[in-house]
Amino acid sequence: MACLGQTYGNASSIHHFGQAAKQRLEAARRQVAALINASATEIVFTSGGTEADNLAIFGVTRAAAGPRKHMITCAIEHPAVLMPFKQLGEEGVDVTCLRVGGNGIVNPDDVQRAIRPDTVLVSIMHANNELGTIQPVAEIARIAHDAGAVLHVDGVQALGKTPVDVQALGADLYTMSGHKLYAPKGVGALYVRKGTRMFPIAYGGHHERDRRPGTENVPGIAAFGAAAELAGRRxxxxxxxxxxxxxxxxxxxxxxxxxxxxxxxxxxxxxxxxxxxxxxxxxxxxxxxxxxxxxxxxxxxxxxxxxxxxxxxxxxxxxxxxxxxxxxxxxxxxxxxxxxxxxxxxxxxxxxxxxxxxxxxx
Ligand SMILES: Cc1ncc(COP(=O)(O)O)c(C=O)c1O
CATH class of the missing domain: 3.90.1150.10 (Aspartate Aminotransferase, domain 1)
Incomplete structure (x- = not known):
């Protein structure tokens, strides 16, 4: 509420009014980072989980060198992941969509069998939104990294429901959505491990370290930060x-x-x-x-x-x-x-x- 009233400044402005908003923004960045054991500079705020998924998938594809690109995902992903891959498939990217067993869990051996020298990205969710099933992310991360691929994890349904440690998981990119933690709707974040090559998917100002342009939604982000802290404590x-x-x-x-x-x-x-x-x-x-x-x-x-x-x-x-x-x-x-x-x-x-x-x- 404070960010809708007395701290209404634009976080990019130099004056004290803007800097007060900037402090809120950066405090929220630290709170969200703490919940997943990341550094604050690795958090990119977005409009939600869908945008974070799109940024991860299209951003890594664009940054990948070389004409041949192969990507791996699985059949039980949310449409916010499946649809970007469908689009990439139509644009000529080779996408493997793994099947899952009756238990609703991806078999890491299937990832191992599907991975290739030209695999750029593996995208597997952390917890499935319809079944709640938790995927073997750490094992999949090892397979992806051994092949030189980046691992994106859609963590929208896991954050706040199970401990999330991006170091232990080995995720290079991790999608979060505020409203699954009781923050307002329309705010989310993408964790981007330091050193991960990812281009922006929208162009404009230099916000979010040139990874996501646009004036930040400070009230939503501050609320997301507070919600992240509460979720971690409880x-x-x-x-x-x-x-x-x-x-x-x-x-x-x-x-x-x-x-x-x-x-x-x-x-x-x-x-x-x-x-x-x-x-x-x-x-x-x-x-x-x-x-x-x-x-x-x-x-x-x-x-x-x-x-x-x-x-x-x-x-x-x-x-x-x-x-x-x-x-x-x-x-x-x-x-x-x-x-x-x-x-x-x-x-x-x-x-x-x-x-x-x-x-x-x-
Ligand atoms: C697994 C998963 N990914 C992505 C999303 C999309 O997140 P948002 O609604 O914040 O765009 C959802 C939403 O329910 C989800 O469950």
């Missing part, structure tokens, strides 16, 4: 609490409702995300039924031109269209309580019973 206890709520939700639902199961690995995942299938149920109908009962959940599926296409992540882990459409993604957060989870369990039970009943009569 990480251990919050992870444990959310894991208990998630297990309570899953165990009770699986126990009480036949034809249900967990999508992806139950073990290697962030604590707040649960993806459950309810055979015979239409996920969208379930979203509406739960919304009417006061619960905001999602299917993870995208709706294109009126036709509901099942989630690309659930398809990639081998689910049939029917089961993918019958799956729901539950995300728990800081404000959720045991009482709410118990009420959700009741609401799920009632909604499933109702939807299965009407589908029998349909």
């Amino acid at each position: 990480l251990g206890e919050e992870t444990e609490r959310l894991g208990m709520l998630r297990d309570r939700l899953e165990n009770t639902v699986l126990d009480r409702i036949p034809g249900t199961g967990i999508n992806g690995s139950r073990w290697n995942r962030v604590a707040n995300t649960s993806n459950i299938y309810f055979d015979g149920i239409d996920g969208e109908a379930m979203v509406i039924a739960l919304d009417l009962r006061g619960f905001a959940v999602s299917t993870g599926a995208a709706c294109s031109s009126g036709a509901l296409s099942p989630s690309h992540v659930l398809k990639a882990i081998g689910l049939t269209d029917d089961r993918a459409r019958a799956s729901m993604r539950f995300s728990l957060g800081r404000a959720n309580t045991v009482e709410q989870v118990d009420a959700l369990i009741e609401a799920i039970g009632a909604s499933v019973a109702h939807l299965r009943r009407i589908s029998v009569h349909a």
